[in-house]
Amino acid sequence: MNGSSGGKQTLSDFMQKYKVGAFFQKYTMILALIVVTIVFATWKGKEGMILLPSNITGLIAENAYVFVLATGMLMCILTGGNIDLSVGSVVCFTAAVGCVMMASGINMWLSVLVMLLIGLAIGVFQGFWIAKVRVPAFIATLAGMYAFRGFSNVVLNGYRVDITNQTFLQLFGNGKTSYIPDVMRDLFPNLNGVFTKENAFLTGVIGENFVEKFNVTCMCIALVSALVFVLFRVRKVLVQKKLGISQSVPGQIISMVIIAVLILWIGMKLSSYRGFPMVLIWVALVLGLYAYITTKTAIGRHLYAVGGNEKATALSGVKTRNVYWFAYANIGLLAGLAGILTAGRAKGIDPVYGEGYEMDAIASCFIGGASAYGGTGKVSGMIIGATLMGVINKGMIIVGVDANYQKVVKGIVLLIAVMFDVLSKRQKR
Numbered sequence: 001m002n003g004s005s006g007g008k009q010t011l012s013d014f015m016q017k018y019k020v021g022a023f024f025q026k027y028t029m030i031l032a033l034i035v036v037t038i039v040f041a042t043w044k045g046k047e048g049m050i051l052l053p054s055n056i057t058g059l060i061a062e063n064a065y066v067f068v069l070a071t072g073m074l075m076c077i078l079t080g081g082n083i084d085l086s087v088g089s090v091v092c093f094t095a096a097v098g099c100v101m102m103a104s105g106i107n108m109w110l111s112v113l114v115m116l117l118i119g120l121a122i123g124v125f126q127g128f129w130i131a132k133v134r135v136p137a138f139i140a141t142l143a144g145m146y147a148f149r150g151f152s153n154v155v156l157n158g159y160r161v162d163i164t165n166q167t168f169l170q171l172f173g174n175g176k177t178s179y180i181p182d183v184m185r186d187l188f189p190n191l192n193g194v195f196t197k198e199n200a201f202l203t204g205v206i207g208e209n210f211v212e213k214f215n216v217t218c219m220c221i222a223l224v225s226a227l228v229f230v231l232f233r234v235r236k237v238l239v240q241k242k243l244g245i246s247q248s249v250p251g252q253i254i255s256m257v258i259i260a261v262l263i264l265w266i267g268m269k270l271s272s273y274r275g276f277p278m279v280l281i282w283v284a285l286v287l288g289l290y291a292y293i294t295t296k297t298a299i300g301r302h303l304y305a306v307g308g309n310e311k312a313t314a315l316s317g318v319k320t321r322n323v324y325w326f327a328y329a330n331i332g333l334l335a336g337l338a339g340i341l342t343a344g345r346a347k348g349i350d351p352v353y354g355e356g357y358e359m360d361a362i363a364s365c366f367i368g369g370a371s372a373y374g375g376t377g378k379v380s381g382m383i384i385g386a387t388l389m390g391v392i393n394k395g396m397i398i399v400g401v402d403a404n405y406q407k408v409v410k411g412i413v414l415l416i417a418v419m420f421d422v423l424s425k426r427q428k429r
Contacts, residue, residue, distance in 0.1 A: 028420060029367060029381070033388045040395030050395050053210065053273035056266065061174035061345060063390035064279045065091065065338040069361035070368075070386050071290045071379060072331030077365050078294075078303040079327050080310065080374035082137040085358050086126065086144030087335045092152040092354035094119045094339035099161040099349045108168050116336040122148065123332015124325070131324040145358070153351050162348035171278055172344030179275040184216040191216055206272055215275030222267020226260040279341055286334065291379040299326060307374025363410060364389050367417040388413070 040050040049055070069087050076082045098115040102108060126144050129135040163169060170177045185191050195214045197203055203211050233256045270276060294300040302323045305313040314320045338357070343349050368385025370377030392413065396406045 029369065029384050029388060029417070033384060033391065036388065036391055036395065040391065040398065043395070043399050050391065050398055051269070053269045055394065055398065056269045057174075057273045057277060059390050059394045060277055060283075061279055062394065063386065064283050064341050064345070065357060066360045066364055066386045066389060067283045067383070068286050068334050068338045068341065069331075069357060070364035070382050071286055072334035073358075073361040074294075074365050074370055074377055074379065074382050075290075075303060075327040075330050076137065077362075077370045077372075078307045078374055078377055079324055080307045081372045082130075082324075082327075082374070083141070083358075083362055084126070084144075084328065084331050085138065085141040086122075086148060087331060087338070087361060088354035088357035088359075089145045089148035089152065090119060090122050090332065090335040090354075091339040091342055091357055092349065092351070093122075093148040093155065094336045095343040095349040095353065096152045096155040096161070096351075098340065099163055099343055100155055102163055102165050102168065103161050108165050112168075112340060115340055116333060119336020119339065120329060120333040123329040123335070126332065127325040127328030130328055131321040137324075137328075149354075152354075156349065156351050158351060160348055160350045163343060169344055169347060172282070172340050173347065174277060174279055174345050175347075176274065178278045178344075179215075180217060180221070180278065180281075182215045182217045182275060184220060206268070210272035213272075215271040215273075218271040218275040219267050221276055222264055222271070225267070226263040229263065230256060230260050279345070282337065282341060286337070287379060287383060290330075294379060299323070303327065304375050307371075307376070309375075360389060363414045363417075366414060372418055385417075 037050070043049070050059075069091070073084060073087070076084050094115045097118055098111045101111040101114060122144070126140050129140045130137045166177070169175055172178075195202060195206075195211050195216070197208055197211060199211065202214075206214055233252065237252050294303065302313070302318050302320075303326075305316075305318065306320050306323045310320050339349075339354075342353055346353065364386035365377060365382050366372065366385070367388055368377070368381035368383065370382065370385075389410065392409060393406065396409065401409075
């Protein structure tokens with residue numbers, strides 16, 4: 001008994017000393033993403049394995065709308081667990097208006113601007129009812145979900161509308177031309193003699209089937225991105241050290257190296273297929289902009305403050321109703337952008353497009369660590385949640401899982417994520 005008790009005590013001491021429990025609590029979803037990716041990476045389906053360059057590129061293109069909508073949804077959730085049920089319908093409506101305009105011969109850029117403005121106007125409109133009239137967000141956006149789905153059918157007249165504008169498809173779609181051209185090979189023609197099957201080293205690293213078509217420009221973008229990330233992370237560590245903020249330097253270094261290597265690995269995979277997709281530029285711009293807004297601006301701090309304690313925030317002089325208005329205006333604007341990306345990827349719009357989009361966005365936020373009570377959540381966590389959802393979606397499609405069971409799996413994953421949030425809040429209390 002004593003030996004057993006001593007063993008338990010030793011394990012407990014080990015857990016406390018190295019903060020094993022805190023580590024698993026903090027990185028649960030990252031570990032889940034790694035496990036799920038490994039499972040699908042070793043499970044060959046009808047489209048090959050998920051880590052094939054074509055499947056990784058497809059995963060990005062197919063889930064671009066999730067990253068965009070989830071970013072906006074995070075703003076709403078931060079205000080106190082509020083959500084927007086209308087975004088799927090708004091995506092369809094904005095895309096429907098834009099596609100009909102382009103099909104009528106109206107200028108592409110004017111159509112894109114109208115789609116964004118319509119999304120913003122809808123967000124402002126719904127934000128008015130939520131922020132000023134104080135209609136519960138669930139009810140206001142539920143009404144919007146039905147209304148804008150109906151408007152979509154009216155605009156489309158019940159039929160699909162196709163897009164033939166090649167410039168639009170190139171900038172916002174995922175066809176063969178929707179990638180950044182390999183300008184490095186054009187600038188340095190000698191590279192064509194390096195990336196050949198006769199180069200044993202590159203063939204071993206890249207693969208015989210990909211080495212000759214390897215996109216050097218895409219790889220250069222990945223290298224620059226990894227370098228910029230490392231520089232920002234080093235600067236952050238130095239600032240924390242100067243301010244005397246407690247930090248785990250080895251942990252910071254390890255995470256920095258892992259993320260930098262991951263960026264380079266993804267860059268190599270994309271370079272092995274067609275290169276850097278245009279849609280990834282729009283996603284990266286949205287994620288970067290809103291990561292800055294939530295962490296470096298006053299309105300970002302107000303979002304967290306309202307979700308943490310709205311009454312105390314109001315007493316401090318913040319106009320909390322305007323914070324709600326800001327959140328819903330933003331998600332409307334991003335729904336317009338998601339409509340553009342959806343129309344580009346599908347080369348048109350169908351009346352059923354957008355159904356279930358709101359659920360994917362909500363699930364990505366909660367899986368990524370956003371609290372169902374508000375006040376907690378980061379864009380970086382949402383990225384992990386959206387990626388996990390994307391890997392699960394793509395993986396199940398590759399291995400041929402029935403569509404109904406796909407929904408069951410996503411529902412279970414969402415329930416587990418929210419359960420972790422509820423249990424962690426209970427422990428803190």
